[in-house]
Amino acid sequence: MTRRVTVGPFNRVEGDLEVRLDIDDGVVSSAEVTAPLYRGFEQILRGRPAMDALTLAPRICGICSVSQSLAAVAALRAVDGLRAADNGVLAANLAHAAENVADHLTHFYLFFMPDFARDVYSGRPWHGDVAARFKAVQGSAAQAMLPARARLLQIMGLLAGKWPHSLAFQPGGTTRAIDLGERVQLLSIIGDVRDFLERSVFADSLDNVLALDSAAALATWRDGRGGDFARFLGVADDLALDRLGRIALPLMSYGAYHGLDAPLFARGVYDPVTAGVAALDPDDISEDVAHAWMRDTALRPAEADTDPDADKPAGYSWCKAPRLAGRPVEVGALARQAVDGNPLVRDLVARSGPNVANRVIARLLETAKVVVAMHDWARRLDLRAPFLDRAARRGAGAGIGLIEAARGSLGHWIELGDDRIRRYQIIAPTTWNFSPRDRDGVAGPLEQALAGTEVGDEGARSVAVQHVVRSFDPCMVCTAH
Amino acid sequence: MGAATETFYEVIRRQGITRRSFIKFCSLTATSLGLGPIGTSQIAQALETKPRVPVIWMHGLECTCCSESFIRSAHPLVKDAILSMISLDYDDTIMAAAGHQAEAILQETRQKYKGQYILAVEGNPPLNEDGMFCIDGGRPFVEKLKEMADDSMAVIAWGACASWGCVQAAKPNPTQATPIDKVIKNKPIIKVPGCPPIAEVMTGVVTFVTTFGRLPELDRQGRPKMFYSQRIHDKCYRRPHFDAGQFVEEWDDDAARKGFCLYKMGCKGPTTYNACSTVRWNGGVSFPIQSGHGCIGCSEDGFWDQGPFYERLTNINQFGVEANADKIGATAAGVVGAAIAAHAAVTTVRNLSRRKEVPNGNGGSNGKSNGTTNGTSA
Numbered sequence: 001m002t003r004r005v006t007v008g009p010f011n012r013v014e015g016d017l018e019v020r021l022d023i024d025d026g027v028v029s030s031a032e033v034t035a036p037l038y039r040g041f042e043q044i045l046r047g048r049p050a051m052d053a054l055t056l057a058p059r060i061c062g063i064c065s066v067s068q069s070l071a072a073v074a075a076l077r078a079v080d081g082l083r084a085a086d087n088g089v090l091a092a093n094l095a096h097a098a099e100n101v102a103d104h105l106t107h108f109y110l111f112f113m114p115d116f117a118r119d120v121y122s123g124r125p126w127h128g129d130v131a132a133r134f135k136a137v138q139g140s141a142a143q144a145m146l147p148a149r150a151r152l153l154q155i156m157g158l159l160a161g162k163w164p165h166s167l168a169f170q171p172g173g174t175t176r177a178i179d180l181g182e183r184v185q186l187l188s189i190i191g192d193v194r195d196f197l198e199r200s201v202f203a204d205s206l207d208n209v210l211a212l213d214s215a216a217a218l219a220t221w222r223d224g225r226g227g228d229f230a231r232f233l234g235v236a237d238d239l240a241l242d243r244l245g246r247i248a249l250p251l252m253s254y255g256a257y258h259g260l261d262a263p264l265f266a267r268g269v270y271d272p273v274t275a276g277v278a279a280l281d282p283d284d285i286s287e288d289v290a291h292a293w294m295r296d297t298a299l300r301p302a303e304a305d306t307d308p309d310a311d312k313p314a315g316y317s318w319c320k321a322p323r324l325a326g327r328p329v330e331v332g333a334l335a336r337q338a339v340d341g342n343p344l345v346r347d348l349v350a351r352s353g354p355n356v357a358n359r360v361i362a363r364l365l366e367t368a369k370v371v372v373a374m375h376d377w378a379r380r381l382d383l384r385a386p387f388l389d390r391a392a393r394r395g396a397g398a399g400i401g402l403i404e405a406a407r408g409s410l411g412h413w414i415e416l417g418d419d420r421i422r423r424y425q426i427i428a429p430t431t432w433n434f435s436p437r438d439r440d441g442v443a444g445p446l447e448q449a450l451a452g453t454e455v456g457d458e459g460a461r462s463v464a465v466q467h468v469v470r471s472f473d474p475c476m477v478c479t480a481h
Numbered sequence: 482m483g484a485a486t487e488t489f490y491e492v493i494r495r496q497g498i499t500r501r502s503f504i505k506f507c508s509l510t511a512t513s514l515g516l517g518p519i520g521t522s523q524i525a526q527a528l529e530t531k532p533r534v535p536v537i538w539m540h541g542l543e544c545t546c547c548s549e550s551f552i553r554s555a556h557p558l559v560k561d562a563i564l565s566m567i568s569l570d571y572d573d574t575i576m577a578a579a580g581h582q583a584e585a586i587l588q589e590t591r592q593k594y595k596g597q598y599i600l601a602v603e604g605n606p607p608l609n610e611d612g613m614f615c616i617d618g619g620r621p622f623v624e625k626l627k628e629m630a631d632d633s634m635a636v637i638a639w640g641a642c643a644s645w646g647c648v649q650a651a652k653p654n655p656t657q658a659t660p661i662d663k664v665i666k667n668k669p670i671i672k673v674p675g676c677p678p679i680a681e682v683m684t685g686v687v688t689f690v691t692t693f694g695r696l697p698e699l700d701r702q703g704r705p706k707m708f709y710s711q712r713i714h715d716k717c718y719r720r721p722h723f724d725a726g727q728f729v730e731e732w733d734d735d736a737a738r739k740g741f742c743l744y745k746m747g748c749k750g751p752t753t754y755n756a757c758s759t760v761r762w763n764g765g766v767s768f769p770i771q772s773g774h775g776c777i778g779c780s781e782d783g784f785w786d787q788g789p790f791y792e793r794l795t796n797i798n799q800f801g802v803e804a805n806a807d808k809i810g811a812t813a814a815g816v817v818g819a820a821i822a823a824h825a826a827v828t829t830v831r832n833l834s835r836r837k838e839v840p841n842g843n844g845g846s847n848g849k850s851n852g853t854t855n856g857t858s859a
Contacts, residue, residue, distance in 0.1 A: 009583070016540075016616070039607075039655070040649065040656055041649075044649070044654075049788055049789040054790075056651065059546075061546075062549045065546065085733075153763055154763050154766045157762055157764065157767035161767050161774060164546040165546060166769075168774050174773075175772060175773035388733035390731050390732060477544045477545060
C-alpha cells in the first residue's frame, strides 16, 4: 500500500524546502521536491542599469554571494568583450575560494554531520564519539570550526571589504589593490586554515591527502587515523552511505577558478556509467516549466523569461527544471572532481556511483585542493600591476557567465541594450539538483536519489531521507531566486 | 531545554565556559554597547540573577545573509554564548531537530515562555498570492510570523529585509515582500538594518535585549541609537580626502591606490547611517569603502531602488559634519546638487590646471575649501 508523507520544513539547509514521498512497504517509491520560496530577481533586474546587477544579483544568496557576484561579472564581461586584469582574476579566485571552502566546512560541520548525533543511532559503536563531536550547537567540532571559518573569511575583508554581499568584483577585475603587508596577512590566514584542515579535518598533511589516488589507498590511509574525515568514513562504512542516494545521472561542471591559463578544475560532463568525459556546450542547456509554478516562455535561458503562475495546476515547485541536452544532470563538488579527473573520486564513482558518501568525500577532498591553490594564487599576485582593467564597455548584446559555486554549476544569462538589462536569467546549482519533473515526467536528481530509500516505519521522520537531501548541500534561496 | 528560572550564567557554566571568560564577555559587551566600566558589573549581575530570556529566530523571504554574518562574530565567546542562548530554543538554520519535531519545539517554546521570549526575524513575508511565495510548514510564513509575534515580548527585525523590505521588495516587488512592522502592529520592534547587519551589531543587540530584558534606546526609525546614530561619511577614514577634494575617478586608478574619496564612484556614505566605518567587517578587518568600492547604503530604507549605484549622489550637503538625516531629507536636492557638482569641478580644476584663485565662484563651499578655485560647472 502506498502512503504519501510530507517531509519539511527542513532545517540545517539554506532556505525552505519540502519533500513529498510516496512510500511502499517502507521504501520510497517516488519523491516530489518543492522549493517553496520565490522572490523574483529576474523580474526585478529587468530594466535596471546594467552595472546595478553587481549590487542586486549577489543578494540572491547570503551564503554564496561571491559566486552570484562572479557569475554576474562574467556575464557582463562576456557582453562587453572585456578581459579582467591578471591580479583581478587571482584576487577574485581567492575570495571565491574562501567562500567555497567556508561553505564546504559549514556543510560538513553544521549541517550534515549533526544528523549522526541523533538518538536513533545510539546503539552504534561510534555514536558517543560522534555525538560529542557533532551534536548540533553543543558539539566540540563547531567550537573549533567556527573560529577557523571566521578567520578564513577575513580574506573577504582584505580583498572584498565585507561579506556576504561584497562589492569589489567588477568586469575588469577587483577594486581592491592590496599591498605587501596585506599579502602577508593573506598568506598567514591561508596558513591558519591549512593548519585547521591538517589538525582537525584530516589529521594528516594536505600533501598526503591529495596523494590518495584510489579507494584502496583511502582505505589504507584512514585505518586507525583520527580527524573528522576519518570519523565520517567510519560512519559511512557502518551505515553503508555509499548505497544511499545513489543515482547515475551525468555529472556536470562549468569549470572552476578560471586561472591565468587554464581553470583549476576543468569544464565538461562526466558520465558515471561509461566513465567518459564529454565537452559541454552551453547551447544544450534548457529550462522546462511543466511542473513549475511558471508560465511557459522559451526553453533556452537566453530567450526565456521568469513569469510566475501561482495557480498552475501541474506545478509543485517554484524551481524550474533545467536540462542538459534534455537530461537532468547532477552538479556539485563530486561532479567537479569527477570531470576534472581526480583519480580517487573517479575510482569511488566507478565503484559505487554518485551517492551520499562520495558527495561528502569529494567536498572535503576539494577543500584540501583549493586551499593549496589559494596559497599559490596569493603568491602570484603582482602587487605593482593593476587589479582592474578599465577598457570601455559596450553595454549592448548578450552574454553568459558560467561559474562553479560551492554547490555546483551557476549560470547567469544576460541581455543588455542601451546599457540597461533587457533580460536576466539565472540557473543555480540547486536548481539543477532539486529540479522538479519535466514535461516527459523525468524526475530531477534529488527526486531520483530519494527513490529506493528505505525508511521503514519512520516515514517522514526517517533520518536516511535527511542524509540524502543534505548530501547535495542544498541552497534553497538560490534555487528559485 | 532549560527551565524558565535558569539564568544565563548557569547556562553557560553548564557549557563549560569559565567564570573568567564570562567576565571578559561582560566587559567586552559593555564596551561594545558603550556602557563603560560600570556596565560590566551591570551585565554580569543581570546575567547571574535574572532568568534567561529565550530567543526564537525565524526565517521568511530572505537569503540567510544575516545568519551568516551573525555566526562570524569576532569574539568567539560572544558568539558561542549567544548561540547557546538562542539554540536552546529555536532556529531554522542551525538547530538539531527537523521537520515536525522542530515545529513541535517551536510551539512548546511559545507556550512555555508566553510573553517572555524575543522573536528574532530574518527576512520578511510576501503578501501577494495569499502568501504563496513563502510557504513554511505548509502555510504562509506571514501567518506563522503573526502567531509567534503575538506571544512574544518584543521583536527584532534582522537586516534590511525585515526592517525595510530589501531587494525582493525592489520594483516591481513581484511578491509584495513587506517589512515586518507592516504586519506586526502589537509589539515593540527593534530594527537592525543592513544587508546584512554587522555581526558585532547583531550580537550587541541580542546581548542587550536578553541581558536587560528591554529594548535599547531607539531612534525615530526604530533603530538602536548606539549603532545607527553615526553617518558612514563622518567616521570614514577617507573623509579627509573628501574635504580636500581628492577623489577616485576610475577603479584602481592612482587616486584609488592612494585611498582617495569614492564619492564620485557613487559612494552612498554621505547618506547612510551605520557602524561600518567604526566597527567594520569580518572581525574588524575592513568594510566596503576600505575595499575600494563605495558604500551602497544597504542599511537605509529603499536603497535597492536608489540606483544607478555607480553614479554620484546629488542630494547631500558637501561639507561639514553637522548635517543629519533629517536635514538631508529636507534639503532640496536640486540646490545642493549644484553645490556638489561645483565641488567636484573644484577638484578637477585644481588637480589639472592649478590655476590661480578666482574669487567668489558659484560653489556652495562654506569656507573649508582652503581657498582653492571654484569651477563654474560640472
